[in-house]
Amino acid sequence: MALLEVADVSKIFPGVRALDSVSFTLQPGEVHALVGENGAGKSTLIKVLTGVYQPDGGELRYQDQPAQFGTPMDAQRAGISTIYQEVNLVPLMTVAQNLFLGREPRNSFGMIDRGRMDREAREVLAGYGVTTDVRRQLGTLALGAQQMVALARAVMIDAKVVIMDEPTSSLEPREVQTLFGVIRDLHAKGIGIIYVSHRLDELYEICDAVTILRDGKLVHTGKLAELERIKLVSLMLGRDMAEVRREGATAFSGEGTGDESAAPVLRVRELNSRHKLHDVTFDVRPGEVVGLGGLLGAGRSETIKAIGGAYHLDSGEIEVDGKELKKPTPVRAVKAGIAVQPEDRKAEGIVPGLSVRENIALAVLPRVSRGGFVSDSKIDEIVDRYMKRLRIKASSPDQAVGDLSGGNQQKVLLARLLATDPKVLLLDEPTRGIDVGAKAEVQSLIDELAGEGLGVVLVSSDAEELVEGSDRVVVLRDGVVVGTLTGTEVTTEDLMSTIATEAHREH
Amino acid sequence: MTMTNISGPETPAIVAEDVRKAERTDRIVGTVQRQGALAVLIVVLVIALASFPNFRSFDNAATILVAAAPPMLIALGMTFVIITGGIDLSVGSLYVLGGVLAAWASQYGILAAFLLPLAVCGAIGLANGLLIAYTRMAPFIVTLAALLGARGLMRAISSEGSNTYLVQSDALRKLGNGSFLDIGYQVWLVAALVVIGMVVLARTRFGSSIYAVGGSEDAASLMGVPVRRTKVWVYVLSGLLAGLAGAINAAKLGSGVTVLGTGMELDAIAAVVIGGTLLTGGAGTIAGTIAGVLLLGVIQNLINQVGNLNSNWQQVISGTFLALVVVAQTYLVRLRRVT
Numbered sequence: 001m002a003l004l005e006v007a008d009v010s011k012i013f014p015g016v017r018a019l020d021s022v023s024f025t026l027q028p029g030e031v032h033a034l035v036g037e038n039g040a041g042k043s044t045l046i047k048v049l050t051g052v053y054q055p056d057g058g059e060l061r062y063q064d065q066p067a068q069f070g071t072p073m074d075a076q077r078a079g080i081s082t083i084y085q086e087v088n089l090v091p092l093m094t095v096a097q098n099l100f101l102g103r104e105p106r107n108s109f110g111m112i113d114r115g116r117m118d119r120e121a122r123e124v125l126a127g128y129g130v131t132t133d134v135r136r137q138l139g140t141l142a143l144g145a146q147q148m149v150a151l152a153r154a155v156m157i158d159a160k161v162v163i164m165d166e167p168t169s170s171l172e173p174r175e176v177q178t179l180f181g182v183i184r185d186l187h188a189k190g191i192g193i194i195y196v197s198h199r200l201d202e203l204y205e206i207c208d209a210v211t212i213l214r215d216g217k218l219v220h221t222g223k224l225a226e227l228e229r230i231k232l233v234s235l236m237l238g239r240d241m242a243e244v245r246r247e248g249a250t251a252f253s254g255e256g257t258g259d260e261s262a263a264p265v266l267r268v269r270e271l272n273s274r275h276k277l278h279d280v281t282f283d284v285r286p287g288e289v290v291g292l293g294g295l296l297g298a299g300r301s302e303t304i305k306a307i308g309g310a311y312h313l314d315s316g317e318i319e320v321d322g323k324e325l326k327k328p329t330p331v332r333a334v335k336a337g338i339a340v341q342p343e344d345r346k347a348e349g350i351v352p353g354l355s356v357r358e359n360i361a362l363a364v365l366p367r368v369s370r371g372g373f374v375s376d377s378k379i380d381e382i383v384d385r386y387m388k389r390l391r392i393k394a395s396s397p398d399q400a401v402g403d404l405s406g407g408n409q410q411k412v413l414l415a416r417l418l419a420t421d422p423k424v425l426l427l428d429e430p431t432r433g434i435d436v437g438a439k440a441e442v443q444s445l446i447d448e449l450a451g452e453g454l455g456v457v458l459v460s461s462d463a464e465e466l467v468e469g470s471d472r473v474v475v476l477r478d479g480v481v482v483g484t485l486t487g488t489e490v491t492t493e494d495l496m497s498t499i500a501t502e503a504h505r506e507h
Numbered sequence: 508m509t510m511t512n513i514s515g516p517e518t519p520a521i522v523a524e525d526v527r528k529a530e531r532t533d534r535i536v537g538t539v540q541r542q543g544a545l546a547v548l549i550v551v552l553v554i555a556l557a558s559f560p561n562f563r564s565f566d567n568a569a570t571i572l573v574a575a576a577p578p579m580l581i582a583l584g585m586t587f588v589i590i591t592g593g594i595d596l597s598v599g600s601l602y603v604l605g606g607v608l609a610a611w612a613s614q615y616g617i618l619a620a621f622l623l624p625l626a627v628c629g630a631i632g633l634a635n636g637l638l639i640a641y642t643r644m645a646p647f648i649v650t651l652a653a654l655l656g657a658r659g660l661m662r663a664i665s666s667e668g669s670n671t672y673l674v675q676s677d678a679l680r681k682l683g684n685g686s687f688l689d690i691g692y693q694v695w696l697v698a699a700l701v702v703i704g705m706v707v708l709a710r711t712r713f714g715s716s717i718y719a720v721g722g723s724e725d726a727a728s729l730m731g732v733p734v735r736r737t738k739v740w741v742y743v744l745s746g747l748l749a750g751l752a753g754a755i756n757a758a759k760l761g762s763g764v765t766v767l768g769t770g771m772e773l774d775a776i777a778a779v780v781i782g783g784t785l786l787t788g789g790a791g792t793i794a795g796t797i798a799g800v801l802l803l804g805v806i807q808n809l810i811n812q813v814g815n816l817n818s819n820w821q822q823v824i825s826g827t828f829l830a831l832v833v834v835a836q837t838y839l840v841r842l843r844r845v846t
Contacts, residue, residue, distance in 0.1 A: 073731050088729050090722035092789035093715075101719055102731045104712055111710040140533045153730075 407438020632746020
């Protein structure tokens with residue numbers, strides 16, 4: 001008997017089929033891995049299972065009964081608990097209050113029995129390896145401990161299904177082992193677990209079954225042990241292992257433009273950031289496109305943000321053109337010649353309500369203003385130059401960027417980056433969400449820019465784009481550089497096998 | 508800035524020491540946050556007792572308490588509202604409206620003199636709560652509208668504020684001016700309500716919900732807290748308490764004075780924040796609010812004692828206090844987060 005089952009579930013958002021008749025079955029006592037790259041539909045599926053979204057088609061069955069969860073609370077009451085990636089507890093309340101919120105033990109007068117609540121909280125948490133004072137504010141605990149409290153709470157409400165969305169992303173190695181201990185207990189009790197993670201080692205250590213989604217479709221489901229790592233990675237990334245490398249599927253020329261002997265324009269040494277980056281080291285030479293490969297959560301975006309001064313680093317060295325960038329902040333990074341195109345163009349990049357001209361001018365204001373006054377003619381000159389150079393299609397420089405197509409928005413963003421006269425261009429998913437034609441244009445622009453001597457770092461979830469666009473690919477896994485592909489190794493096969501290699505457990 | 512704790516075993520002793528240190532800092536900071544206003548109140552009291560002979564009398568203490576009774580009720584309601592992360596600007600208007608309604612209704616007896624203002628102000632509070640909880644409009648705007656509306660209503664029923672209703676009920680007047688153990692009845696009433704408020708906030712599920720809603724609304728709703736119901740109730744409570752404060756003030760003055768209450772909501776907010784409640788919600792205590800109200804009351808009283816000082820200086824001093832408290836709180840919250 002299946003514990004939780006969806007059959008042919010679809011979910012449609014304006015313009016996107018987030019789930020396209022996906023079926024999924026969870027057995028009691030099963031630890032089921034749910035994997036897929038960005039936009040594969042994992043989160044949507046979880047939201048359908050937990051009552052956040054209503055499916056547009058298909059059926060949801062829970063304990064062999066047709067089920068419908070109108071709200072997250074309905075799902076919770078039925079015994080489906082979710083632990084979100086971001087801890088969803090109340091930081092200002094005590095640990096014990098968080099654990100018992102809504103179910104506080106009460107005395108005969110109906111008053112909350114604080115003593116009993118604290119005592120029981122201590123007992124419960126001890127089982128999860130958390131031995132802190134339960135009267136402390138939750139927010140003062142380390143993230144790992146907070147995650148454990150969330151897990152304890154989820155399991156306490158008589159959960160029959162526990163959904164864990166990247167539960168280990170903020171945990172330290174020994175906390176991960178504690179978590180796995182708890183998962184094994186749950187497994188023994190017959191509780192079904194849906195485990196979302198991109199850490200392959202973890203999946204193979206703890207999961208029984210796997211379901212792989214890609215572009216909203218089910219691509220594979222079955223026993224995990226029977227699935228080779230390389231096969232798992234290729235299914236996730238959507239590349240057939242046997243598929244021959246095709247030339248010219250993307251608009252990249254494929255020719256390396258880097259000068260092997262030139263001094264690197266960007267030197268990155270041993271970047272460390274708690275939990276996320278460990279000793280990340282690589283060089284970019286002028287005219288070279290260096291790809292950062294790896295699965296979601298491997299530390300690619302973090303690396304780019306860290307170099308751009310927008311992500312906390314515990315240690316590490318960054319050199320631009322031989323000059324050290326000390327204590328990077330976004331302002332210092334721009335001054336040093338680093339331009340970052342963030343992953344989420346809408347949230348972190350363009351200002352949709354402003355015009356093309358204003359968006360481009362944002363970056364150059366310090367350069368074209370004198371004594372606080374802005375020179376309009378200089379801005380016009382720069383805007384005109386980049387609109388022509390990047391072939392931005394807008395009715396006029398005064399058109400609002402929000403009204404442009406995705407591809408043109410991306411070009412405006414690129415124009416803004418280029419207007420700062422960078423030496424290094426860091427691009428995080430430069431072609432995501434833009435149509436095929438615009439994609440090709442952006443890709444050939446990247447090639448051109450590298451050809452002019454810029455150092456480019458490229459992150460792309462599209463394996464093909466990454467491989468064809470890059471002269472070299474630095475492969476990351478769990479924040480560690482696990483390999484560098486150069487020359488003829490720069491192929492999707494080599495990329496996937498590097499990602500799939502088993503990690504050495506160092507602890 | 509080193510990475511020693513990413514991989515490799517740590518010696519448990521160091522971990523334990525770290526944890527102990529973090530817990531100690533947390534406790535100290537938490538205490539300062541909760542008891543800061545009380546400490547300042549004590550310091551001010553000690554200075555006042557030492558330097559103002561007139562301050563040092565039982566009568567004066569009783570006067571301070573009687574004067575603080577209505578603001579205390581309003582601040583009590585405001586504490587609930589602010590802990591949920593909201594704000595109630597309507598209470599000053601509800602206070603004066605409650606007073607006028609109580610004075611008018613006193614012709615039908617003392618019971619009517621309480622029930623009418625409670626019913627009207629409670630209903631306005633309910634409207635505030637429903638709008639805020641169900642349409643997700645900003646509390647600031649909703650209660651600002653109620654402030655204007657309630658003041659308009661008060662002026663309409665008192666012919667532009669020129670018609671002052673006298674309290675007709677002897678029982679009500681007696682309640683406003685009589686005393687038990689030489690302390691005004693209203694002080695006892697307020698004290699009882701404050702104790703009930705403390706129990707509700709600290710020891711009931713409704714109280715927990717209030718903290719949870721203010722601490723993180725999204726998390727609270729995911730954890731099954733009735734977010735909307737909680738919000739509606741705090742505004743109802745705030746309205747009821749403001750109306751009651753108006754009624755007991757009318758009882759004391761013997762009439763429904765129409766020119767009161769302007770800016771009262773801001774005094775209440777100031778008292779609550781000085782008392783250690785976070786304006787962003789999620790943390791705060793009624794004990795802190797009591798200290799905040801008394802602190803403002805004592806400062807007012809002291810300025811009256813000095814005599815030759817313009818009473819507007821009270822506002823300068825309260826304002827300065829408020830600024831200091833907010834700065835200190837921001838710092839303390841940050842300190843707690845880092846540990």
